Amino acid sequence: MGEKNYSKVPVFENGLAQPVFKFTDGKTGENYDPATSSIVRYCVYVESDYDMDGDGKRDLVKAFIQVPRSAVEGSYKAATLYEARPYCAGVQADGYDHMKEVESKEYRKFDFADLDKEVPARIPEGTISAMDLALKADPADWYYPDKGNNNSMVYENLDNFNYYLVRGFAVVVSAGFGALGSDGFNYVGSEYERDAFKSVVEWLHGDRVAYADREGKIETKADWANGNVAMTGRSYAGTMPFAVATTGVEGLKTIVPVAGIADWYTQQNMQGAQRYWPKEMLNSFLAYFCSSRYNDETLSEKQLDDIAAFHHELSLQQLKCGFDYDPEFWGAGNYRLHADQIKCSALIVHGFNDENVSTKQFEMMHTAFEQAGQTVKLILHQGPHITPTMANKNYGILIDGKFYDDIVNEWISHYLYGVENGAEKMPEVLAQTNYDQKKWETESAWETEYTMKLTSKEESKTVIDTDWEKAGVSAENFDDVMALKSTNMAQRYVTDPFEKAVTVQGTVCLNLKAALKDGNIETDFDPENRNDVDTLTMQLGNSKVSGKMDDVEIAVLLCDVCDEEFDSIQTVDPERNIVPVTTVKEGGIMNGGDLPAFDEAEFNTVHKKYRVITRAFADLCNPEAGYAPETAQNSIELKKGEYHDYSVYLNATRYTVEPGHRLAVVVATEDPVNCLIHKTYSVEIDDNSVMVEAPVTKASEDMGLNKAE
Known part of the structure; x- marks a missing residue:
């Protein structure tokens, strides 16, 4: 210039x-x-x-x-x-x-x-x-x-x-x-x-x-x-x-x-x-x-x-x-x-593969701004814990064909300088699809009008335990094992193949009845420090410190599974923090003026028979706990064989299940990646109680769930 x-x-x-x-x-x-x-x-x-x-x-x-x-x-x-x-x-x-x-x-x-x-x-x-x-x-x-x-x-x-x-x-x-x-x-x-x-x-x-x-x-x-x-x-x-x-x-x-x-x-x-x-x-x-x-x-x-x-x-x-x-x-x-108290607008950005800051956070923020009566929009991409333009790494992804900073520029030009550019009229939801990263879809609201129910057809009971070695599970392979087979640590409940594509949008809720089956209550379920954590942090779930039974955990995953391998975008490291990118156009992200351009990038895909769509964790000691954080105040002392009702809210997502694919609901005990205190216990699940409510973007048929090996 x-x-x-x-x-x-x-x-x-x-x-x-x-x-x-x-x-x-x-x-x-x-x-x-x-x-x-x-x-x-x-x-x-x-x-x-x-x-x-x-x-x-x-x-x-x-x-x-x-x-x-x-x-x-x-x-x-x-x-x-x-x-x-x-x-x-x-x-x-x-x-x-x-x-x-x-x-x-x-x-x-x-x-x-x-x-x-x-x-x-x-x-x-x-x-x-x-x-x-x-x-x-x-x-x-x-x-x-x-x-x-x-x-x-x-x-x-x-x-x-x-x-x-x-x-x-x-x-x-x-x-x-x-x-x-x-x-x-x-x-x-x-x-x-x-x-x-x-x-x-x-x-x-x-x-x-x-x-x-x-x-x-x-x-x-x-x-x-x-x-x-x-x-x-x-x-x-x-x-x-x-x-x-x-x-x-x-x-x-x-x-x-x-x-x-x-x-x-x-x-x-x-x-x-x-x-x-x-x-x-x-x-x-x-x-x-x-x-x-x-x-x-x-x-x-x-x-x-x-x-x-x-x-x-x-x-x-x-x-x-x-x-x-x-x-x-x-x-x-x-x-x-x-x-x-909120008096401003918000343009909220988040990645569906972000396992650092959970996707539940963007949904709670969105709801808060709606409650305040303020303008709020969502841009949701398939990446991990990133900004669509990563200035410190000199790359960016396009947002529905546009430069991310140009979208922000339009937004703040309107709200800070009063430029009448229609920024406030952008779609309520702009979301990158999971099946084609070049395709972005819009919605007029994040909340959906429809719900799909997945209901268990089983009349049996299932017992799962925390024996990582027997299950062949580690931090490196947890998702691989959980998504594709049931083990002593996890039970999978699977739908029939979908005949039509269905898009889940929002927070999926799993309802079930479960009971503590076995474990040494007097010794806090024999805690072990498997992840080399300092002893101060290890006291976090110690009953002698908090004065209560704590963290008898279940981990819940919702997975897309298919008999054939398919392309998907997902994290590739044990900490679930990295989705690699590939440069598709050097200098493709224009900064303008005297500034150098960044490279335009796309997410790398993996070729597997599954993708974890979303996950959640819950403590069996907190049966009152629901979606709102403050509902997790009251904990109970579990007694062996005593069943309680649980509603587990998975992290928010938007995901299209394609024809020929199945949904797998996985109920597990511990997740080695997120395990501060490895404990020895087992949980009994009433299979007939397992029911999933999934918000969907259009009317769809309810489906059954079957236990899977």
């Missing part, structure tokens, strides 16, 4: 902001010249309402600002794309080793009541403009070696949003409390975490004070901003938009959460049972992982010990909950409870 084509104000054509702004890189170290950079970059320190670390001063939240120069010079007011991402200021990559270090260490008692001590706000002693602050800025404030991660460079998401900078948007990122450059503690799923990120929105809207540095004396205003903010990001960064949206904060006009969490309890657990990777079940693991503040060389030993004592107390509080829902511990992170 020639110099003459650069603009000083945003240009919109065909409903999209155009790449008309010059770009200069922000991570070039000594070569970065703030006097000439086309993108103005600097950091601010937003004052929160809290003094979590008890130093008598309100905690400051560091935020990194990138703004096209002409906005700072006053040519226009910029809208802001904001990513609240606790990883971005650095991480503690030794998380697993750390947990083993702290498992038996003595810490001072940390009183959580101290987090709420009120202290007065600072009184600014002067002001500085954005430009003057940027002229003094040092790139080492945002691009520096991450001591907690082998000195790889941080703010590694620095380039993730360059597409938007060259189109006139400001880009702001913050790692929140407990990160290097900020005060306070990382407290996963808390109101403190939520409010830290909310405070940045308030500053951008003109409603909160931010300072030029950590001394907290010289105020700086976002005088280049039009006050309109959109939040986006993936995973933890896709979760915080939902958290902040439920505060109703002024200025937050829309969110585009990617693989975000609606409720931290159901991210870690399902219906009283563990669902996440065993070594990461304690929230304190993630809190430590994101606590790059440990690497702040200005902190005293006492300050470092305070952070550690806080995280240890966080562990102890979760241990008391076991795997059950506790409103006091989990309530603040159950964002869907605050749907009535």
Whole structure:
């Protein structure tokens, strides 16, 4: 693009902001010249309402600002794309080793009541403009070696949003409390975490004070901003938009959460049972992982010990909950409870093969926005835990033939700049099909009008146990075994072949009656640590800690099976986190302006006789547990031979079962991949009680289920 084509104000054509702004890189170290950079970059320190670390001063939240120069010079007011991402200021990559270090260490008692001590706000002693602050800025404030991660460079998401900078948007990122450059503690799923990120929105809207540095004396205003903010990001960064949206904060006009969490309890657990990777079940693991503040060389030993004592107390509080829902511990992170506060729109993005953040999360988020009466749309792809454009890996997938960032551009141009482009009228649901990744289908609603029932024809009883070796099961082959044969660990119930294609859309529910058959109750079912987990985390389901029987688990899978091998997109690693991609067009994803293009990619397919469509976990000790997380509060003591009714809600999905294929419902005990505590027990199932209700997109025949070998 020639110099003459650069603009000083945003240009919109065909409903999209155009790449008309010059770009200069922000991570070039000594070569970065703030006097000439086309993108103005600097950091601010937003004052929160809290003094979590008890130093008598309100905690400051560091935020990194990138703004096209002409906005700072006053040519226009910029809208802001904001990513609240606790990883971005650095991480503690030794998380697993750390947990083993702290498992038996003595810490001072940390009183959580101290987090709420009120202290007065600072009184600014002067002001500085954005430009003057940027002229003094040092790139080492945002691009520096991450001591907690082998000195790889941080703010590694620095380039993730360059597409938007060259189109006139400001880009702001913050790692929140407990990160290097900020005060306070990382407290996963808390109101403190939520409010830290909310405070940045308030500053951008003109409603909160931010300072030029950590001394907290010289105020700086976002005088280049039009006050309109959109939040986006993936995973933890896709979760915080939902958290902040439920505060109703002024200025937050829309969110585009990617693989975000609606409720931290159901991210870690399902219906009283563990669902996440065993070594990461304690929230304190993630809190430590994101606590790059440990690497702040200005902190005293006492300050470092305070952070550690806080995280240890966080562990102890979760241990008391076991795997059950506790409103006091989990309530603040159950964002869907605050749907009535939501005042913005949402474009929610998720992958059907995401086994990191469960697909139930997008459905709960969608429901919350509907309850709030706000515009909400879904883009659902066949990938795993990814963003459709993976800027840090230089590739992207097309969304129904379009560039993902162009779709987001259209959405935020409408909500942040008021461009009348019809973005709010896009389909309620845009979903990539499982049988042809080039085909995308639309629906006018996520909720369906029809239900298909799969009812067992059997009159017998089935006993399943937890003997992995006898079943020939391991973390590497669990899905292979479960989908294709019944074993001592699992019973399969299979339909006849489908005569017509049927599309399941929503949450599938399995109803059954089951009883504890055998197991040593007095010894907690003889727990074993099969996944080399630290002993602190291993106490999570210990009856001596929680005071109750816990995690007598069943795992449920819904599978598409066929006598012939068929192509499908599914994860290929034991952790169920990777769907490989293949480049189909080098440079096919256009970023525009001075920016290089990314490669256009497609998902690799596998050729098997099955695909796991969706799965769930449930604790037999929680027969009251249902879809809503708070229903998993009450647990019971199981008695051998005593049956209970269970309704197990599988993770949300949209999947077309093709003619000639069957559905297999698999009821198993433990899943080695997600097994913190391997226990010895057996479960008896009343086969006649097994019934599945599956929401479908159009009327279809109910079908029978038969036990399969």
